[in-house]
Amino acid sequence: MGLFEIIKTANHNLFRNKVRTFLTILAIFVGSFTIVLNVAINAGVNSFIDKQTASLGGDDYIMITSSGAVGMMNSMMSTSSEPTEYNPNQTLSAMNKEQLDKLGKIDGLNPDDFYIAKQIPVEYITSKETDKKYNITVGAMPPGEFNIATTAGTLPSQDTKEYEITLEPGYPKALGFGSDEDAIGKTVTLVMLDTMTNKPIEFKAKVVGVQAPGVVAVNGSIISRALEDAMYEEGTKYYPAEQKELVYAIQTRFDNSKYTEDEIKAKLKEAGFVGLTVSDMMGMIRTFFDVIMIVFTIFGGIALLAASIGIINTLLMSVEERTREIGLDKALGMSSGRIFLEFAVEAIALGFWGSAFGVLVAIIIGNITNTLVHAPGGFLEALPTFNLFEFTPANVIPIILIVMFIAFLAGTAPAWKAAHKNPIDALRYE
Amino acid sequence: MEKVIEVKNLVKVYGKRSAAFTALKHLNLDIYKGESVAIIGKSGSGKSTLMHLLALLDKPTSGTIEINGVDSTKLRARKLNQLRNQSFGFVFQQFFMNPNDTVLENVMLPLKIAGVRRKKRKELATKALHTVGLEERLKFKANDLSGGQKQRVCIARALVNDPSIIFADEPTGNLDSTTGDKIIKLLFDANKKGTTLIIVTHDEDLAKLCDRQVRIMDGEIVEDTGAKSQKSSKKPNSQSKNAKTSMSNAKPAKKGAKK
Numbered sequence: 001m002g003l004f005e006i007i008k009t010a011n012h013n014l015f016r017n018k019v020r021t022f023l024t025i026l027a028i029f030v031g032s033f034t035i036v037l038n039v040a041i042n043a044g045v046n047s048f049i050d051k052q053t054a055s056l057g058g059d060d061y062i063m064i065t066s067s068g069a070v071g072m073m074n075s076m077m078s079t080s081s082e083p084t085e086y087n088p089n090q091t092l093s094a095m096n097k098e099q100l101d102k103l104g105k106i107d108g109l110n111p112d113d114f115y116i117a118k119q120i121p122v123e124y125i126t127s128k129e130t131d132k133k134y135n136i137t138v139g140a141m142p143p144g145e146f147n148i149a150t151t152a153g154t155l156p157s158q159d160t161k162e163y164e165i166t167l168e169p170g171y172p173k174a175l176g177f178g179s180d181e182d183a184i185g186k187t188v189t190l191v192m193l194d195t196m197t198n199k200p201i202e203f204k205a206k207v208v209g210v211q212a213p214g215v216v217a218v219n220g221s222i223i224s225r226a227l228e229d230a231m232y233e234e235g236t237k238y239y240p241a242e243q244k245e246l247v248y249a250i251q252t253r254f255d256n257s258k259y260t261e262d263e264i265k266a267k268l269k270e271a272g273f274v275g276l277t278v279s280d281m282m283g284m285i286r287t288f289f290d291v292i293m294i295v296f297t298i299f300g301g302i303a304l305l306a307a308s309i310g311i312i313n314t315l316l317m318s319v320e321e322r323t324r325e326i327g328l329d330k331a332l333g334m335s336s337g338r339i340f341l342e343f344a345v346e347a348i349a350l351g352f353w354g355s356a357f358g359v360l361v362a363i364i365i366g367n368i369t370n371t372l373v374h375a376p377g378g379f380l381e382a383l384p385t386f387n388l389f390e391f392t393p394a395n396v397i398p399i400i401l402i403v404m405f406i407a408f409l410a411g412t413a414p415a416w417k418a419a420h421k422n423p424i425d426a427l428r429y430e
Numbered sequence: 431m432e433k434v435i436e437v438k439n440l441v442k443v444y445g446k447r448s449a450a451f452t453a454l455k456h457l458n459l460d461i462y463k464g465e466s467v468a469i470i471g472k473s474g475s476g477k478s479t480l481m482h483l484l485a486l487l488d489k490p491t492s493g494t495i496e497i498n499g500v501d502s503t504k505l506r507a508r509k510l511n512q513l514r515n516q517s518f519g520f521v522f523q524q525f526f527m528n529p530n531d532t533v534l535e536n537v538m539l540p541l542k543i544a545g546v547r548r549k550k551r552k553e554l555a556t557k558a559l560h561t562v563g564l565e566e567r568l569k570f571k572a573n574d575l576s577g578g579q580k581q582r583v584c585i586a587r588a589l590v591n592d593p594s595i596i597f598a599d600e601p602t603g604n605l606d607s608t609t610g611d612k613i614i615k616l617l618f619d620a621n622k623k624g625t626t627l628i629i630v631t632h633d634e635d636l637a638k639l640c641d642r643q644v645r646i647m648d649g650e651i652v653e654d655t656g657a658k659s660q661k662s663s664k665k666p667n668s669q670s671k672n673a674k675t676s677m678s679n680a681k682p683a684k685k686g687a688k689k
Contacts, residue, residue, distance in 0.1 A: 005542070016530060328526045331487055333515025334543045335508060423487050427526060 006338075010345040013318070020314055021350070027310040028354025029361070031303035032403050036362035036396060038296040043390040045289045049282055051385060054147030056278045060256040061142070063117075063276045064103065064268060065249045066095045094246040099272075106271060108255045108264050115142040117249045118232045120192075123200070125221075127188045129176030137220030138165070138190065140228035142251035148222070149385050152180035153209025156224035163227040165190075166209035168220060180210040190223075192231060195238055203231060213382050304403065308410035311350055315343060315414035319421075326418055327426020340419035347411020348404050355403035363391050433499070434595060434626050435461040435484060440493035442479050442649075453479040455649040456493070463594070466618065466627040468637035471646035478599070480646065481630045485518055485597045486510050498594070515544050519588030519625075521617070523600035525580045529573040533564065533583050536572050540591045558586040562616055578609030585616050595626045602636060614639060 014021045053059070095103070104111030117139070124133035141158065148155060148166075156164035165188060167175075172183035190203045205227055223231075236244055254264045254275075261277045268275040279286075319326070326339060366389030373380040373388055380386050440457040443450050453476045461467055471477035482488040483495060486502050495502045497513060505513065519540075527536045537555040546554070559565045562582040567575065572583065581601065588596050598617060602610030614636065621627040629640060637643050645653035 002545075324526060325528055328528075329539075329543065330511075331485075331514065331520055332540045332543055333511040333513075335511050338543075424482050427487075427522065 006342055006345050007349070010342055010349050013322075013342075014346055014349055017318070017321075020317070024307070024310045024314040024350055025354045025357065027307035028304070028351060028403060028407065029358045031300050031305075031307045032355035032358025032399060033362050034303055035297060035300035036359050036391075036399055037366060037389065038293060038300055039395045039399065040362065040366050040389040040391050042289065042293045043392065043395050044387045046286075047390055048383075048386045049286055049289075051147065051149065053278045053282050055149065056281060057142065057146055057251070059261075059278065060253045061251070061278050062254050062261075062264065063249055063251050064273050065276075066099060067269070067272050067274050094248050095250070096247075097245055100247060100250075102271060103250065103273060106267055108259045108267065109252060110255075113252045115251045116247050117142070117251050118228060119235070119248070120228065120231045121235055122231070123191045123193050125171070125175070125188055125190050127175040127177070127186065129186075130174070132174070133191075134171070134174055136168075136171070136190070138223045138228070138231075139220055140223055140225045149212035150209045151212045151384070153184045153207070155222055156208055156227075158225060160224050161226050162224060163203060163205040163230070164208045164224040165205040165227070166211055166222045167207055168211050169213045171221065172207075172210055177207075183207045183210060190227075190231070192234055195235070201234055203227060212385050304406060307354065308406055311347055311407055311410040312413060314350070315347055315411055316417070318346070319343065319414050319418045322418075323421060323426045326421045327423040330421065330423040331427060336419040339421075340415045343415035343418045344408055344411050347407045347415065350411075351404040351407025352400065354407075355400045358403075359396050359400060362389075363396075366391060431462045431464075433460050434463045434497065435459070436494075436496040436499075437484070438494045438496075440480075440483065440495065441491045442476075442483060442488070443491040453649050454483070454490075457649075457651060459644065459651065459654070461626060461628065463626055464621070464624050465642060466621045466640040467629070467642045467644060468640040469628065469630045469644050469646060470632065470634070470637045472632060475646045476649040477630050477632075477646045479649075481597055481599060481628070484628065485520070486514055515540060516591060517594045519591065519593035519596040521581070521584050521588050521596065521598040521601045523603040525577075525584050525604075527572040527580060527583060527587075529571070531572060532568065533559065533570050533572055533575070534568040536583055537568075537586045537590055539587060544591065554590050555586070558590040559583070561589060561619075562586045576609075577605055578612060581605060581609070581613050582616065585613065585620075589620055589625075593625060595628060596620060598627065598629045600631055600633075601629065602633065603631075 100111075100114070103109065104114070120138055122136055122138055125136040126133045141155065146155075150166065151169065153166065155166050167183065167188070169180075172178070172180050175183070175188060177183035177186055184207055186207050187204050188207055190205060192201045192203070193199070194201055205223060211222070256264075259267070261275075261279060265275045265277070329339060330336070370388055372378055374384055375381070380388060437457055437459040440454055440459075441452070442454040443452050445451050457480065469477045469480060479488070483490050486495070486497070490503065497517065500513075502510065502513070528539075534552065534555055537558055538551045541551040541554060556565060556568060559568055562585050564579060564582050564586065567579065567583075572580065575583065581604075585601075588598075596617065601613055601617065605613060617627055617629070618639065627640070629636065631637055643653065643655045644651055
């Protein structure tokens with residue numbers, strides 16, 4: 001008998017006692033279903049977090065401030081009522097030229113990639129289509145790859161001379177453009193106030209895109225470098241030259257092939273700087289979901305454990321019922337190994353059917369849920385890029401294989417028992 | 431005439447030490463090709479034990495059983511299985527069929543175990559069912575047949591691999607005399623075509639139909655009529671259709687016989 005025939009026979013034998021087999025499969029189904037949904041939700045959350053990470057700059061992105069700035073922030077947010085002692089290093093919240101040079105010499109950082117985050121005090125945004133004025137935060141993109149999803153249009157190009165803007169979600173409607181698509185190509189007006197005269201200064205920018213909603217926004221609405229430079233120039237025109245040179249934060253890339261995040265942060269700390277990476281920003285969210293995932297995997301695992309006891313029970317009963325048949329098979333020359341294999345394959349088939357149905361139903365329910373949560377009123381309506389459940393062959397097939405393996409392990413005891421039945425005892429009358 | 435089975439000094443003990451029970455006591459027995467042998471004995475006489483040992487379903491405590499000149503006690507499990515599968519056919523009093531399988535499936539079982547291809551299996555099984563006159567029932571569930579038909583299916587199953595020996599354990603025990611006669615006829619038809627037939631029974635009438643009667647009591651052979659027709663033994667290698675040709679050194683074997 002070939003393997004195919006053994007599989008066929010095993011399935012045939014399984015469905016002889018349909019109710020019992022069905023109940024066993026149901027038990028395996030519950031365990032697999034739980035685990036598949038759980039893995040899918042984990043994949044969904046992780047891929048969403050990855051997208052967010054990418055939109056925040058990716059794994060090699062790092063924001064550097066002087067440790068003084070952090071120290072000051074800490075003392076501001078400190079709940080301690082005790083006055084803190086004066087420390088000259090901690091008051092220096094901005095970096096001067098000297099410190100920037102020092103920073104540039106740190107191995108793993110490239111001063112050419114330094115992007116100085118600029119504070120642009122925009123008063124409000126408006127357009128010709130509306131009388132209303134809205135608050136807005138704007139900023140250009142730091143260098144490097146930022147994977148920011150848009151619902152319409154694109155991001156401002158890095159090196160254009162044009163004044164361009166990619167709006168945050170919600171703004172197109174508020175500014176009277178109708179849909180996101182309708183906003184593309186329209187002009188919006190960003191207004192700053194002259195710090196001396198309080199006279200409004202207008203900057204006209206062309207809308208090139210609308211960002212997709214996400215959990216973490218980068219710098220508010222994204223403007224082109226040219227626009228940022230012009231607005232910064234306007235905002236700081238009364239500053240003395242020395243103050244213009246002060247830098248509060250550097251956004252840059254570190255060489256992550258050479259140093260890990262922790263290593264680069266340690267190097268920065270040594271030199272009196274503080275680095276903040278994307279995983280610092282995303283770490284909390286990920287940890288939260290990881291914990292949930294572990295808890296649910298344990299639930300699924302317990303269900304599978306119960307299911308394997310069901311498999312053992314089912315097959316033991318089957319071995320008893322088929323004692324005579326096994327005896328006949330052996331009398332007619334079937335080897336013990338073959339009988340073991342037949343029962344083992346039956347166990348594996350139980351595992352396969354249980355997990356395959358588990359996967360199938362999980363995929364159906366997962367996809368329905370994905371649709372429902374993104375429908376109007378669903379709790380993820382605001383996050384269209386967040387697929388709650390993500391099913392891929394890579395996360396589903398291993399589950400089926402693992403469940404089949406567990407089923408096989410559960411099946412070994414009954415299969416061994418069947419294989420060692422004595423044909424004479426089995427065929428003895430009465 | 432060639433021996434198909436040669437039993438030497440066969441002992442079978444069940445249990446151990448004080449609980450030990452000697453079921454067979456130093457048996458010697460030769461069975462020749464084409465013979466029909468009845469092993470007769472009361473319940474508990476050891477006849478079933480003997481059949482199980484002859485059919486290689488159990489291992490003797492001591493002594494040897496040679497099948498076609500090969501010492502079976504020295505064979506590995508795989509070879510033993512193969513030997514049973516290819517050389518033996520079994521007919522049991524309780525039929526032993528898989529009740530939910532079709533007649534055809536039941537008859538094909540030995541071939542399936544042997545690894546014969548499905549098409550060939552079907553062909554051979556259909557032929558065997560034709561021999562027992564049940565070719566029209568091959569799609570029936572085994573459970574839906576009468577007792578006599580079931581036993582005919584079992585004979586078809588025993589014949590399907592063209593065995594050299596058929597073991598029949600009380601083949602008519604569960605049947606009325608009319609159907610029993612049909613079954614006996616089928617068994618002897620096969621015997622006439624050259625298959626060695628070994629019937630285990632307590633039915634004296636059935637035993638008388640065989641060429642040779644071996645009577646067992648308390649684990650010993652108390653009577654062995656020997657082969658009937660010694661004349662035909664003069665044509666040694668003949669594959670005679672009328673295969674009642676066994677010549678025998680059979681003497682009423684006594685316990686421990688000659689050493």
